[in-house]
Amino acid sequence: MKRDTLRSADLLTGIIFVVIGIYICYQSMGMFYVQRIKMQSMAAWYNSPGLSPLIIGAIFTFLGGMLIIIAIKDGGTFEILIWNRIKKILKMSQFKKGFLVVLLIGIYIFVLLDRLPFFLSSFIFLIATMGIFRADKWYKILLYSAILSWFVTFIFGTVARIPLPGGMLRIPFLPGV
């Protein structure tokens, strides 16, 4: 990442860290209150569950503030939020590919894994990913995906008896499913 873009990102993240730090401190103070009122006995500040989060939150807020100052001194601005700049980033090939990878893994985990048997969900994920990123010819992708998903399911699920995530749909005669 270019230095000015990095510092602009640091400026934004510094603000986010300050907000998170203040939130943590607020929640921690609440823990002191709950302890004093609800727990009554041994209600000393130093054995409160809010002590460590309060200290961490305070230092987090401070360092977030320092990051904002360093970012501004080093040329960080809010230009990164300008729509043209965002459009430029969204059009970058690396961003598109990265987004695609995240989307594919997200679909695999949140949609496929819980609904389909592990073999099937992994097979679909492998085909989709290898196909979209043009790993090889389509029939080779099909073959690699089938062999790899079967192999992993068989070795880990059947031979090693490691529990695998998967939905309830059962396919007979397929090992590991």
Place this chain on the structure above:
Amino acid sequence: MSSLIRFIYILGSFLNPHVLIIIGASTALGIVVGAIPGLTATLAIALLTGLTFGLARWEAFNILVGVYVGAMFGGSLSAILLNIPGTGSASATVLDGYPLSLQGKAYTAISLSRIGAFFGTLIGFVFLISIAPPLMKAVLYFTSFEMTTLAIFAVLVAGTVSSPDLPIKGWIGGLFGLLLSCVGMDSIWSYNRFTFGLMGLSTGIPLIPVLIGFFGIPQIIKILSGSQWVNPQSIETKEVGIVGQFKLSFKYSATIIRSGIIGAGVGAIPGIGGKIAAWLSYEAAYKISKDREKFGKGAYEGVMAPEIANNACCGGALIPTLTLGIPGDPPTAVFLAALMLHGVTPGPLLSIEHPDFIFQMAALLFIASFMVFGLGLVIAKPVCKIFEIPPAILMPMVTVMCIIGGYALNTRITDVFLLFVFGIIGYFLTEMGYHPAPIVLGLLLGGMIDENLRRALMISDGSILPFLTRPISLVFILVSIYIIISQTSLWRKIWQKQKKNNISNK
């Protein structure tokens, strides 16, 4: 002497086919994983911790130690053949390893790296077996005050040293890890902190899925979204035989000893790791060498020095991990988690609950060093074939393995969800110059800091004076303050001014 006899007895008990096959296979696996750019020893150990959870305790430890040692050497294969370090610890090996392979000397470079790995691991083993037992006795005098300040010092050092951009980002990373460790029931009151009413979070953020997410997902995204894949150099030509390899390496015996000491010493400092050890060793070799002009162009010392150091780091990093319960580097951080999952609590009580544990670990390290030596060149050629697999085939497979590793431990789909979420967070943090090491260390040590801090304050009735009056605690506090001050621009200005004055006085 009795320690040596104990070690020999334990080593003898490990020298059976079952153990040797397991360590051999896991070392080979470690070499392969370490060789693939983007896959680290930390990720391999994290994955295998979940996958080996159902095995007997010592079978699991055999595998994890084998993979750890193998991966440290494996990183040098891609450094030499592809000009891309397989692991961070091999980043210095690239400088002279790849030029050697371009000169048609890839075989020699890998041989030197293998011998370096062998001697490095052995030196680390010597450090472990000689320093850890007496340190274990000293650590019994550590109280909650010392443990609190030591753990804070470890997170601070990890943040300062590992951050690729500003040190403040390393500290923020460490704090982020400490914050994550606060999620769940606290250890003293069982009060639910930051669970947002979700039952799944009351047991806290699970370590292994988060580690897999931080170390696996960002690399998968990076490699699939853009990196060039380079064809490996050939290792067909055998320039020297085994005797010639040893003769060549013994020419640099001073480098072997110096690099081993640097590596083991740096590894013993919590939170630093093999990458720094390798660079420090490379720099030392460069400064002392009579053939400085060869460095960067294919100097044999330039390959040996970092490899010896990063492998010596294995034994060095196990010293604070086993004696203090504070990991020496990211792989031992995961290893620490694996130990606790198998019912072994590293730290002051280890010598009482498992008195032979350190010698058993040392024996595994000793055997693994020979495995690396024996398997190093044998594995190198198949690894070359793996380098030819396009990342669009390899990385989806790695994703599937990450999912299995994240799920296997607790068999909860929420762990896989967390793996994904923290993987995305890890990717953005890495892109913005935050290293995962201090985050991981913070997550691991957060519970220890919280518990010991509150216990210490309960003992002192709320007074912080004992932190300052107890000598060891005071040392950690002063060193931590020095580390923080030394990173400020004011300090650097004063330091520069002092240097200029010294030069002008001379």
